[in-house]
Every structure is written in structure tokens, then in C-alpha cells.
Amino acid sequence: MASQWVDVRDLKFILHEVFKMDEQLLGKGPFADYDGETVDMVIDSAAKLAENEIAPTYPDEVHGKSIDAIFKDGKVFAPEAYHRLWKLYCEGGWMTTSDSPDWGGQGFPSIVAASASSMFLGCNQAFLMYPGLTHGAAKLIEKFCSDELKNIYLPKMFSGEWGGTMCLTEPGAGSDLNVLKTTAKRNPDGTFSIKGTKCFISSGDHDLVSNIIHPVLARIEGDPPGTKGISIFLVPKYLVKPDGSLGEFNDVVTGGIEHKMGIHGNATCTLNFGDNGKCIGYLMGQEREGMKVMFHMMNEERQGVGMMGVSLATSAYLHALSYAKERLQGNNLFTGQRYVPIIQHPDVRRMLLKQKSISEGLKVLCLFCYWAMDQQLVAENDAEKDKWAGMVEMLTPIVKSYCTEMGLVVNDLAVQCYGGYGYCREYPVEQMMRDQKINTIFEGTNGIQAMDLLGRKMGMNEGKYFMALMTGGNAHIAEAKGIDNLKAEAAVVETAINAILQTATDFAGMLGTNPFVPLIAACDFLNCVGDTLCGWFHLWMALEATKGVAKAASDSEKAFYTGKIESAKFFINRTTILVPVKCDILKKDETSCVRIPDEGFAV
Numbered sequence: 261m262a263s264q265w266v267d268v269r270d271l272k273f274i275l276h277e278v279f280k281m282d283e284q285l286l287g288k289g290p291f292a293d294y295d296g297e298t299v300d301m302v303i304d305s306a307a308k309l310a311e312n313e314i315a316p317t318y319p320d321e322v323h324g325k326s327i328d329a330i331f332k333d334g335k336v337f338a339p340e341a342y343h344r345l346w347k348l349y350c351e352g353g354w355m356t357t358s359d360s361p362d363w364g365g366q367g368f369p370s371i372v373a374a375s376a377s378s379m380f381l382g383c384n385q386a387f388l389m390y391p392g393l394t395h396g397a398a399k400l401i402e403k404f405c406s407d408e409l410k411n412i413y414l415p416k417m418f419s420g421e422w423g424g425t426m427c428l429t430e431p432g433a434g435s436d437l438n439v440l441k442t443t444a445k446r447n448p449d450g451t452f453s454i455k456g457t458k459c460f461i462s463s464g465d466h467d468l469v470s471n472i473i474h475p476v477l478a479r480i481e482g483d484p485p486g487t488k489g490i491s492i493f494l495v496p497k498y499l500v501k502p503d504g505s506l507g508e509f510n511d512v513v514t515g516g517i518e519h520k521m522g523i524h525g526n527a528t529c530t531l532n533f534g535d536n537g538k539c540i541g542y543l544m545g546q547e548r549e550g551m552k553v554m555f556h557m558m559n560e561e562r563q564g565v566g567m568m569g570v571s572l573a574t575s576a577y578l579h580a581l582s583y584a585k586e587r588l589q590g591n592n593l594f595t596g597q598r599y600v601p602i603i604q605h606p607d608v609r610r611m612l613l614k615q616k617s618i619s620e621g622l623k624v625l626c627l628f629c630y631w632a633m634d635q636q637l638v639a640e641n642d643a644e645k646d647k648w649a650g651m652v653e654m655l656t657p658i659v660k661s662y663c664t665e666m667g668l669v670v671n672d673l674a675v676q677c678y679g680g681y682g683y684c685r686e687y688p689v690e691q692m693m694r695d696q697k698i699n700t701i702f703e704g705t706n707g708i709q710a711m712d713l714l715g716r717k718m719g720m721n722e723g724k725y726f727m728a729l730m731t732g733g734n735a736h737i738a739e740a741k742g743i744d745n746l747k748a749e750a751a752v753v754e755t756a757i758n759a760i761l762q763t764a765t766d767f768a769g770m771l772g773t774n775p776f777v778p779l780i781a782a783c784d785f786l787n788c789v790g791d792t793l794c795g796w797f798h799l800w801m802a803l804e805a806t807k808g809v810a811k812a813a814s815d816s817e818k819a820f821y822t823g824k825i826e827s828a829k830f831f832i833n834r835t836t837i838l839v840p841v842k843c844d845i846l847k848k849d850e851t852s853c854v855r856i857p858d859e860g861f862a863v
């Protein structure tokens with residue numbers, strides 16, 4: 261029976277048949293020693309860990325017993341079930357799948373680590389956020405700290421002995437970090453005394469590890485206001501002695517944890533730094549370059565949040581599919597058979613194919629971003645390297661925002677497929693929908709991502725990076741035009757790309773004259789870009805699936821490839837096709853939401 265949690269076949273199709281990683285990545289540059297068989301072993305063992313060990317810890321309520329993170333007597337306790345999982349995860353080397361062997365990593369391409377991670381995340385996002393943030397914080401240390409600090413911190417973080425976080429948000433500074441109030445005062449020995457409160461800190465405190473390392477944004481006394489005056493500090497929960505052993509408590513006090521809509525197993529903490537004047541921080545990178553440094557972690561986390569969107573969508577879809585095959589209701593309209601599995605009803609099939617086509621498109625979109633990172637490492641010249649670096653820049657806000665926005669659409673449809681049972685805790689799709697919602701909010705809300713794309717990213721390198729991304733599928737379009745079964749879809753994708761490029765030019769003109777039109781349109785435009793890119797990726801998958809059908813060795817393989825082609829047609833003909841119309845609407849001078857007086861919203 262097909263898994264309700266992971267889709268290994270689809271992942272392998274994407275890696276080997278779509279991206280053709282065996283020829284285009286493995287065996288090259290830093291991946292010289294890797295081959296497709298080894299990658300498949302990683303994917304298979306990740307699938308086993310995901311399904312056999314992580315998925316059983318998913319429900320945040322088992323037989324009436326909550327498995328939330330708990331705050332008691334000033335301490336935070338992760339759910340009991342996470343302790344064994346943390347050990348399995350860290351000992352299995354999953355924290356460092358794509359990291360340098362110099363630090364104990366396995367050196368796989370990042371697309372392999374991301375593929376494994378996509379399966380883990382679909383089984384329990386709340387748990388995965390503990391190692392995810394630890395990894396992100398460790399990578400900052402690897403890039404911006406002295407060898408001395410690296411030697412002490414990295415082995416302990418990569419092995420899971422210590423954890424990590426990211427501390428940006430404050431009660432008055434969420435989307436707008438300009439106004440953050442946390443301060444850093446110089447000490448004679450070169451360290452800084454940190455003082456301030458950070459809120460909403462994921463994995464901010466817990467008992468899975470013996471120490472927690474916080475990268476903290478703060479302003480050095482005397483530095484200018486705004487983001488230009490922000491620096492970043494490494495602040496351990498316990499001070500660390502030169503031999504790596506733990507010293508005194510570093511005055512990082514947990515004020516409490518949030519009670520949230522979802523991801524209950526992850527402790528979202530308020531952290532008070534230096535209330536007793538004894539919190540020491542170490543500068544990371546250069547003074548006043550805190551935002552630049554933190555962006556390295558934020559970009560990794562934004563791509564990771566996009567993957568969370570994909571993963572929860574995938575597992576929700578697989579659950580809905582399995583339920584639809586078992587739940588008996590109504591009559592088959594064509595055969596007259598009574599009391600049939602609901603998968604036989606056209607409207608349920610529509611919901612299922614919509615979920616499948618969205619989640620499979622999102623998966624390629626997200627993995628393409630990791631593919632672009634890997635391609636930078638094997639690029640043969642600087643121009644090629646720059647092209648792929650530009651792709652990652654463009655894709656990061658799109659992946660974060662589109663994958664979480666559309667992921668939520670899939671979660672909604674999965675609940676709908678279950679009917680009333682989907683709304684009840686008995687089935688995990690209810691929790692998946694609640695868990696998914698945070699992905700549209702944290703790591704910069706989707707609204708902020710849309711403005712980043714429109715106001716900053718699209719104009720980078722005089723718009724050439726955006727152009728390269730949007731025209732990246734030209735060869736696939738040309739190939740598909742030569743195939744009878746796909747030529748109509750190729751035309752739809754081509755028309756959508758042209759509409760996006762024209763709208764990007766029109767919006768660039770409007771930003772100087774009538775900025776409200778593009779600003780109001782920013783979120784919808786980003787989604788149109790996503791609808792178009794996923795159209796391209798579906799076309800690409802359909803091309804490979806067409807070859808697959810011809811060589812399929814079994815009925816199930818034939819069904820797999822046929823399913824990919826139908827999925828592509830459904831997405832392109834139902835979603836990508838709307839892009840030109842939507843773009844025309846978005847360019848209209850419709851600014852009522854700006855004109856309406858504040859009191860006009862409700863008196």
C-alpha cells in the first residue's frame with residue numbers, strides 16, 4: 261500500500277529523470293565521489309526514518325495526552341517522544357547531510373539533504389525545527405566566526421550536543437527590525453554585554469541539549485538607528501570554557517512559551533537577555549553588519565520554510581488520497597454502483613488532482629532552488645556561477661511565499677476530502693492545516709516576501725537574473741511544442757511567461773509614478789510568478805514522463821508516468837492558464853483599498 265507520509269518514487273523521478281543529477285551534478289566538483297545509487301540509499305533510509313520513527317510522534321494529542329512543549333518552573337521541556345528522535349536524527353548524521361566532511365558532514369549535494377528533509381518535515385515540522393535552527397545557527401558560525409570559536413562550537417552543534425536558534429524578533433520589532441531595542445555594550449576584553457528581550461524564538465529553550473547558542477541581533481551603544489546600526493552576536497545559554505566544557509549560566513532567562521495554533525511540539529520562547537547584567541555576547545562578522553550576516557541564516561531558513569510548505573502539503577495529500585480510496589459514500593454516476601469509495605466521484609477526483617498537481621509542482625520549485633545552489637559549486641566558469649547565484653536570489657522569496665501559500669490550499673483541500681472527519685483531531689490533516697499556517701507568517705511574512713521580490717530582487721543586475729529565471733524553461737517549451745500531447749500546454753506556459761515579463765516591465769515603470777498599483781498587486785503577482793514557474797516545471801516533468809511511459813516495465817510504473825502527465829495538464833490548464841488574465845487585472849488602476857478611509861472599513 262502506498263505511504264501516507266512520503267512519496268519516494270516521485271522524489272527519485274525528480275532527482276534522476278527531471279534534474280538528471282547522475283549526469284549533471286554527481287561525479288563533478290565537490291560531488292566527484294557520489295553516484296545515483298548512493299543518493300538513493302540516502303533517500304530510502306530517510307524515508308524509513310521519516311515514516312517509522314518521526315511520523316508516530318506527529319499527533320500533538322495522543323489518547324487525550326498532550327505532547328506539547330511545556331514551560332514549568334522557569335524551564336522548557338520538549339515533548340518526551342522527541343528525545344529518542346533527536347538522538348536518532350543526530351546519530352544518523354541527518355544534521356549534516358550536505359555539510360563539509362571537515363566538520364563531520366557527509367558532503368552530499370544540498371538537493372539530496374533537502375529531499376531527505378522534505379520527508380522528515382512532512383512527518384513532524386515541529387520536531388524538525390529543533391535541528392533546522394541548530395543547523396542554520398551553526399552555518400553562521402562556520403561562515404562568520406574565528407577558527408577558535410568554530411573549533412569549539414561546530415562539532416557540538418553539528419553533532420546535536422548543543423542546539424541553536426535565531427533571535428531577531430522583539431515585541432515592538434517584527435517585520436520592521438529598524439526599531440529593535442536590544443543593546444550591546446563593549447567590555448574591555450572585547451566581548452559585549454547584551455541586554456534586551458526577544459520574543460517568538462523557535463526552539464529558544466528546551467531540554468534536548470545541554471547548551472543553546474543564540475545568534476542575537478542588537479545595537480552597539482552609540483551606533484546609528486535603523487538597520488544600518490545593527491550588529492549580530494553569538495550568545496550561548498551557558499558560557500563555554502576554552503576547552504569546550506560548560507561554564508556559568510549566561511543570564512539568558514526564558515520568560516515563557518507561546519500557546520499556538522499549531523507546531524505545538526516546538527517551544528516558541530520569550531527570552532530575556534541580561535536582566536541581571538551578566539549576559540555576554542561575541543561579535544559575529546563586522547560591527548554594524550548584523551543584517552548582512554543574519555541574511556545568510558534567513559535565506560537558508562526561508563528556503564527551509566518553503567520546503568515546510570511543500571512537505572505538509574505532500575503528506576496531507578497522501579492522507580487524503582488514502583482516505584478517498586477507503587471511505588464509502590454515494591453512488592457511481594457512470595456505473596450506478598451503490599455505496600462506492602469517494603475517489604470515484606468526479607468532484608473528489610478534482611480535489612485530489614488539484615492537491616497532487618500543486619504539491620508536485622511546489623516540490624520541483626523548491627528543489628530547483630537547491631539545485632541552483634549545487635550548480636554554483638560545479639559551474640565551469642564565473643558567468644555560469646553568477647547565473648545560478650542569481651537564480652537562488654530570485655527563487656528564495658518565491659519559494660518561501662508561494663510554497664507556503666499554495667501549500668495551505670492543499671491542506672484545505674485535504675481536510676475537505678475527509679468531510680467532517682477532516683475537521684476533527686482523529687485524523688492528522690486537521691493538525692497539518694494548523695501547522696501549515698505558521699509557514700506563511702514567520703521568516704518574513706508572505707507580504708514582506710512579495711515586496712522583496714517586486715521592490716528589490718526583480719531589479720537586481722538590471723533585471724537580468726529575473727529574466728534568466730523566467731526564460732529558463734525555453735528549451736522545454738520548444739521540445740514540448742513538438743509533441744502532440746503537450747503542444748497546447750507548451751503554448752499556455754509560453755503565454756504566461758510573456759505576461760509575467762511584460763507585467764514586470766510595466767510595474768517597474770509604475771513604481772516611480774503610481775506605486776500603489778504594484779504594491780497592492782505584489783502578493784498576487786508573486787503567486788502568478790509561482791503559477792508560471794510551476795507550469796514550466798510541470799511541462800518539464802511531463803516531457804520526462806512521456807519518455808517514461810514508453811519504457812515503463814510494469815503497470816504501476818506506467819500509471820506513475822501517466823499520473824505525472826495528467827497532473828501537468830491539470831495544473832497548466834487550470835492554473836497557469838489564468839496568469840495572463842490575472843496580470844491584466846493586477847495592472848488596472850484599482851486602488852480602492854488605499855482610497856477607503858480608515859473609518860470606512862467599519863464605523
Ligand SMILES: Cc1cc2nc3c(=O)[nH]c(=O)nc-3n(C[C@H](O)[C@H](O)[C@H](O)COP(=O)(O)OP(=O)(O)OC[C@H]3O[C@@H](n4cnc5c(N)ncnc54)[C@H](O)[C@@H]3O)c2cc1C
Nearest residue numbers: 426427428429434435460461462528702703704705707708
Ligand atoms: C510560531 C512562531 C515562531 C517564530 N520563530 C521566530 C524565530 O525563531 N526567530 C525570530 O526572530 N522570530 C520568530 N518569529 C517571529 C516572526 O518572524 C514574526 O512574527 C514575523 O516576522 C512578523 O512579525 P510580527 O509578528 O511582529 O508581525 P507585524 O510585523 O506586526 O506584521 C503584521 C502584519 O502587517 C504586515 N506588515 C508589516 N509591515 C509591513 C509593511 N512594511 N508593508 C506591508 N505589510 C506589512 C505583515 O505582513 C503582517 O501581515 C516567530 C513567530 C511565530 C508566530
